[in-house]
Amino acid sequence: xxxxxxxxxxxxxxxxxxxPVDGKLDSFPSPTYHGDLPFSTAAVGRLTADEGFxxxxxxxxxxxxIHAFTSRVPHEKSIDTVLxxxxxxxxxxxxxxxxxxxxxxxxxxxxxRDLETGQYRLLVKGHTRALRGKFNLTADCTGDxxxxxxxxxxxxxxxxxxENPLLAPAYSKVTSPVGLxxxxxxxxxxxxxxxxxxxxTTVEEAFERVDQHEFNFVRIYEPAGARTFTAIEYGAGDxxxxxxxxxxxxxxVSSIHDGDLEGCTVEPEVCLLGSSWNDLxxxxxxxxxxxxxxxxxxxxxxxxxxxxxxxxxxxxxxxxDLADGLEHIDQSELNVITKxxxxxxxxxxxEYGAGDxxxxxxxxxGALTMAAEINDLDFYGCSLFE
Numbered sequence: 001x002x003x004x005x006x007x008x009x010x011x012x013x014x015x016x017x018x019x020p021v022d023g024k025l026d027s028f029p030s031p032t033y034h035g036d037l038p039f040s041t042a043a044v045g046r047l048t049a050d051e052g053f054x055x056x057x058x059x060x061x062x063x064x065x066i067h068a069f070t071s072r073v074p075h076e077k078s079i080d081t082v083l084x085x086x087x088x089x090x091x092x093x094x095x096x097x098x099x100x101x102x103x104x105x106x107x108x109x110x111x112x113r114d115l116e117t118g119q120y121r122l123l124v125k126g127h128t129r130a131l132r133g134k135f136n137l138t139a140d141c142t143g144d145x146x147x148x149x150x151x152x153x154x155x156x157x158x159x160x161x162x163e164n165p166l167l168a169p170a171y172s173k174v175t176s177p178v179g180l181x182x183x184x185x186x187x188x189x190x191x192x193x194x195x196x197x198x199x200x201t202t203v204e205e206a207f208e209r210v211d212q213h214e215f216n217f218v219r220i221y222e223p224a225g226a227r228t229f230t231a232i233e234y235g236a237g238d239x240x241x242x243x244x245x246x247x248x249x250x251x252x253v254s255s256i257h258d259g260d261l262e263g264c265t266v267e268p269e270v271c272l273l274g275s276s277w278n279d280l281x282x283x284x285x286x287x288x289x290x291x292x293x294x295x296x297x298x299x300x301x302x303x304x305x306x307x308x309x310x311x312x313x314x315x316x317x318x319x320x321d322l323a324d325g326l327e328h329i330d331q332s333e334l335n336v337i338t339k340x341x342x343x344x345x346x347x348x349x350x351e352y353g354a355g356d357x358x359x360x361x362x363x364x365x366g367a368l369t370m371a372a373e374i375n376d377l378d379f380y381g382c383s384l385f386e
Contacts, residue, residue, distance in 0.1 A: 016082060017129040018052075020096065031055045031123060039146055042136040044073055047126050055123045056137060061150070062117055064143030069110035070124055073134040080127035081135050083109035088119040096123075108135075117145060152264035153222060158233055158240050158256045161218060166268055169231075170219040175212075177203040184232075186250050187243070188215060191232040194255045195241040211235030220244070225269035226372055226382035229253065247381050271382035272341065277351060277358055277374050286339040289346075294334040297323040304348070306368055308334060311350035311361035314373050329354060338365065345384065347371055 037056035045054035085098040218231035233242035242256040254264040312325035319325035330353030346365030
């Protein structure tokens, strides 16, 4: 009864100061931010007259279980803490999603929560505004989301590409638009527009504007993901600028700004098919469900005929139809194979010889969606990942 009269909780403590009510005081303006909180590593904070709210952030790359708790710093006095958890939303941190005071049982707080992918913040304050002293904050993590996000495939800067163990880059220098394909001319213009030269509209203007009137072209192959990218880099006032494009397209996957890679949309991947046709043929994860050799266009109809022509055009772009394409390939023999992955994924493979080299394409089963091209045995443009 006395606890009710004096506003104390079940532990006989005075009421908590600065408690959020209907979102007010939440999420505590101007806290002291200490940066990212490594999992299972205690971080130390100190409550003072000027710094009464302390925050750390962590990120989950997938769902995970979090056990966050405060504890006593060795050789320091115990202080009564309150712990809050927030998730970053479209409008900022907003109201807390979990809170723990010790409810009078002890002076430390803990939160156990199953959390989804996202960015989170932990905030520690004193039970009362007058508390002073040090505390530890620890967050233990269990689950797939504890691993840090993969980040940009290429690294943080343009120079990272050269030493990146995930990549196989090939460099060349271009000093004139003469001989460039229409695609590369378009990409040069887009690359130059990533600097202050946003008004450039022709490839000739692009070469005039950049340092030494030259571009570095980098063909970037990701063996594990069986994907290819093209970086076009140049100097603008002795600073590095440019763009990275996906495969043989004008799709921008990252901009180079003063040497840094910005707006990167590509993370490392592992192609489900492997890196080459030989990988797929020998993979224990794939079972062959059908296999035949086609020599006449009449042997294929519908989707299969369209898949076959698209596969032949990987090596012979000018093939007018399936019959014409079959005349181009070695011995006019097209290997048509269907395989099933242990996950249940089905792929249709159309492979052939072109000058004694292996070419073709792999499609999602029964569809015209290409899962990868076969080019001299290697896979390119993989879209089916582990």
